[in-house]
Amino acid sequence: MSPSLLIEYGLDAVSAVLMITGAVFVLAGxxxxxxxxxxxxxxxxxxxxxxxxxxxxxIGLMFQSGWSLVTVKLALLGLFVFLTSPTATHATANAAYKAGLKPLLTRFRPGGDDQNGSPL
Amino acid sequence: MGRRLVYGFVLTVVLAVLWLALSGMWSNLLITALGAASVAVSVYMTIRMGVLDGESVPFANLIRFGRYWGWLGGEIFKANIAVVRLALAPNLNIKPVLTRVAADHGSDLARTTFANSITLTPGTVTVEVEPNGFLVHALDESFADQEAFRDMERRAVRASDGEAPA
Amino acid sequence: MIMSAVDFAVGAILAFAMVIILIRLFAGPTLYDRVLAVNAFGTKTVLFLVVFALMVDEPAAIDIALLYALINFIATIAILKFFRYRSLEVALSAMALRKALDREDEE
Known part of the structure; x- marks a missing residue:
């Protein structure tokens, strides 16, 4: 096996691990x-x-795309999401708070039999 | 005047590189000329709005911010695992709290960085900005650790203003 | 070959997460839950587009994803602004005035 092929497989493995981990976090969220x-x-x-x-x-996709313009665009996209997502979250939270939506501030502990948790 | 000239030059270069990276058009003369025109209009509007300063072109403290983001990335990773563990536990057991976090050090940029860092770290969200502090909602009381907020503020102020708060 | 399988799996997980978020979008119950769900759905759309772009080797989809990320952010802010002021033409100066009045009221 040539070294360049080995590097390619290594990058693919790193990319796969990062992407699967990310997808699991997305699903958990x-x-x-x-x-x-x-x-x-x-x-x-x-x-x-x-x-x-x-x-x-x-980042996983950036490992996969090789070194091209696509990588640069992915990096820009990542930076943009990193900078705007806290602002959007804060704007939503602040609007809800200003509108008088009261947060739940007591211990939330549904019984053991209620597996679904939240009331819809 | 000299400093603003430098800011204007850096902004032009950054915008030009951004345009080239996004369009990938290097060869067609007409398209490139239109790109140059759009860069010129953007720089002109920045000057006209009077926001051509160190805040809109923050290249001077990019290295310090890079180091800060590295540290923040680690914190985000740790907090993420904690939140996922709480949200996926078979029996939900959380106690949300609203807490006040003092933030009266540093410039506006430092306070913004601090507030955004709190929101970026899962488990805590800045709900309201008050004159000398933030109102923070935490998913569980274990996230509302005042010592950790102090440490984060120290780092945010150092990254934005270049010096440790008194 | 293996990588496109990984892309496919990640895309499928993203689609499943999007379905869950759609349920939250319809369930509500408050306006802010829905705004949050729309925003989260948009983020997932962006991710799905990027994964899709590399899966079928269609680089143009990344440009769409970039644009979608921008619009998603602006749309969230616009919806929130509309529901706070019931108008989109409140100028920044009017908002600043209102804020100053709010502060006076509190003191």
Whole structure:
């Protein structure tokens, strides 16, 4: 096996690990959005996917695309998501708070038999 | 005047590189001329809005910010795993809290960096900005650790203003 | 070959996450839950587009993803602004005035 092929396989392996990890985080965030009890707590679950999940998938794709203009565009996209997602989350939270939506501030602990958690 | 000339030059170069990277058009003369025109209009509008300064062209502290983002990335990773573990636990057991975090050091840029860092770190979101602090919502009381916020503020101020807060 | 299988798997997981978020979008219950769901759905769309672009080797889809990310951010801000002021033409100066008045009220 030639060294260049070995490097290619190595990059592919790194890319696959990063992307699968990112996808798992995205899925966990979505499930969190379903299960958590109120708006403010769901916001945290949505944040999980925006920060780590999205960045991991984008970085994984950058390993896969080789060195081209596509890599540069992916890096720009990652930077953009990294900079705007906290602003969007803060804007949503701030609008809800200003509108008088009260956060749940007591311990939330549904019984053991209630596996679905959040009331729809 | 001299500093603004430097800022204008750096902004022009950055915008030109951005345009070339996004379009991938190097050869067609007409398209490239239109690109140059769009860069010129953007720089002109920046000057006209009066925002051509160190805040809109923050190249001077890019290295410090790079180091700060590296540290922040590690924090985000740790907090993410904690949040995922909480949200996927078979029996949900969380106690959300609203807490006030003092933030009265440094420039506006430092405060913005600090507030955005709090929001970026999963488990805590800045809900409201007050004159000398933030109102922060935390998913669980274990995320609302005042010592950790102090450490993050120290690093954010050092990255933005280049010096440790008094 | 293997990589396109990984891309396919990641795309499938993303699509599944999008379905879950759609359920949250319809379930609500508050306006802000829906805005949050729309924003999260947009982020997932961007990711799906990028994965799709490399899976079928269609680099143009990355440009669409970039544009979608920009629009997604602006749309979120615009929706929130509309529901706070019931108008999109509130100028920045009017917002600043309102903020100053709010502060006076609090003191």
């Amino acid at each position: 979505a499930i969190g959005m379903m299960r958590l009890p109120d708006f403010y707590t769901r916001m945290h679950a949505a944040g999980v996917t925006d920060t780590l999940g999205a960045e991991l998938i984008v």
